[in-house]
Amino acid sequence: MALTGKSAVVTGAAMGIGKALSELLLENGAKVALLDVNDSAGQSLMESLNQQHGAGSALFLKCDVESEEQLKAAFQKTVETFGGIDILCNNAGIMNEGTWEKTVSINLMGVIRATYIALEYMNKLNGGKGGVIVMTASMAGLGPFITCPVYTATKSGVVGFTRAMAGASEVSGYGIRFNALCPAFVQTDLIANASANLGPFSHLAEVAGQIKEKLGVISVSEVAEGLMELVTDETKNGEALMILTKGKTYMQFPSLSK
Ligand SMILES: NC(=O)C1=CN([C@@H]2O[C@H](COP(=O)(O)OP(=O)(O)OC[C@H]3O[C@@H](n4cnc5c(N)ncnc54)[C@H](O)[C@@H]3O)[C@@H](O)[C@H]2O)C=CC1
Numbered sequence: 001m002a003l004t005g006k007s008a009v010v011t012g013a014a015m016g017i018g019k020a021l022s023e024l025l026l027e028n029g030a031k032v033a034l035l036d037v038n039d040s041a042g043q044s045l046m047e048s049l050n051q052q053h054g055a056g057s058a059l060f061l062k063c064d065v066e067s068e069e070q071l072k073a074a075f076q077k078t079v080e081t082f083g084g085i086d087i088l089c090n091n092a093g094i095m096n097e098g099t100w101e102k103t104v105s106i107n108l109m110g111v112i113r114a115t116y117i118a119l120e121y122m123n124k125l126n127g128g129k130g131g132v133i134v135m136t137a138s139m140a141g142l143g144p145f146i147t148c149p150v151y152t153a154t155k156s157g158v159v160g161f162t163r164a165m166a167g168a169s170e171v172s173g174y175g176i177r178f179n180a181l182c183p184a185f186v187q188t189d190l191i192a193n194a195s196a197n198l199g200p201f202s203h204l205a206e207v208a209g210q211i212k213e214k215l216g217v218i219s220v221s222e223v224a225e226g227l228m229e230l231v232t233d234e235t236k237n238g239e240a241l242m243i244l245t246k247g248k249t250y251m252q253f254p255s256l257s258k
């Protein structure tokens with residue numbers, strides 16, 4: 001999929017991985033709706049990106065993925081502004097084992113909620129043009145990350161939802177590809193604040209640090225490059241792309257049909 005003239009929605013776009021995803025999509029010619037709860041960061045990012053890429057290239061919309069109403073309004077405004085939605089990056093997420101219900105609400109329910117709203121515009125069966133939906137999951141979605149069981153559960157759910165939607169879309173003819181990005185540790189505020197957010201597993205903070213030391217930390221740009229592969233390679237559907245310090249590789253899942 002060439003990106004020139006395409007329009008993308010990125011949730012959690014104001015900082016970290018979402019900001020890098022948005023920047024790379026714009027650099028490749030897409031228009032981007034930046035959805036985030038952080039009003040000040042979102043507004044300043046929009047102004048900066050529009051200075052770099054031309055007025056009207058980026059649109060910040062304050063939006064909490066926990067809110068059906070705010071998501072519906074943001075998607076509607078995106079379609080009114082850019083003419084449609086070709087790409088959705090379900091990126092917004094937190095890691096907080098102390099407020100685990102909120103972690104589930106944002107990381108898993110928010111992904112499902114945004115996906116279903118996007119389908120109203122993207123699904124060819126609804127008159128849409130099709131496109132691609134990429135979830136920012138995690139390596140913790142592919143194997144248990146013992147210091148944050150609820151975060152692991154949300155990311156495992158995101159991977160499962162992505163793969164099931166990929167199959168449903170292919171069989172139904174939605175014209176939409178679904179893929180998951182599964183980074184290990186990435187240098188953002190999320191991991192900078194992680195040890196304070198382990199809740200009942202705070203005693204395992206040292207263990208988390210040891211895993212991080214062992215696996216290393218990657219840059220947000222490396223994650224954004226992975227996104228571009230999943231967005232532009234139209235053969236990719238139902239994939240989980242692992243992004244590690246040693247490079248990118250696709251998860252090989254056991255086949256249930258054999
Ligand atoms: N940093 C890491 O090591 C890794 C992060 N991830 C995932 O990447 C995604 C992005 O995380 P980071 O960039 O690291 O975090 P971050 O904390 O740097 O950025 C997250 C962004 O999402 C926004 N956000 C939070 N709750 C929101 C909500 N309810 N609605 C809308 N926006 C909201 C924040 O305001 C912030 O701008 C998350 O889903 C995270 O689980 C996955 C693997 C590794």
Ligand SMILES: CC/C=C\C[C@H](O)C(=O)/C=C/C=C/C=C\C=C\[C@@H](O)C/C=C\CCC(=O)O
Nearest residue numbers: 095138139140142143144145184185191194208
């Ligand atoms: C304490 C910091 C918490 C979260 C930070 C960040 O958001 C994140 O998601 C980091 C995840 C890092 C996971 C690191 C290792 C996970 C290892 C195993 O659980 C999965 C390993 C292998 C499965 C895939 C495979 O190679 O077969």
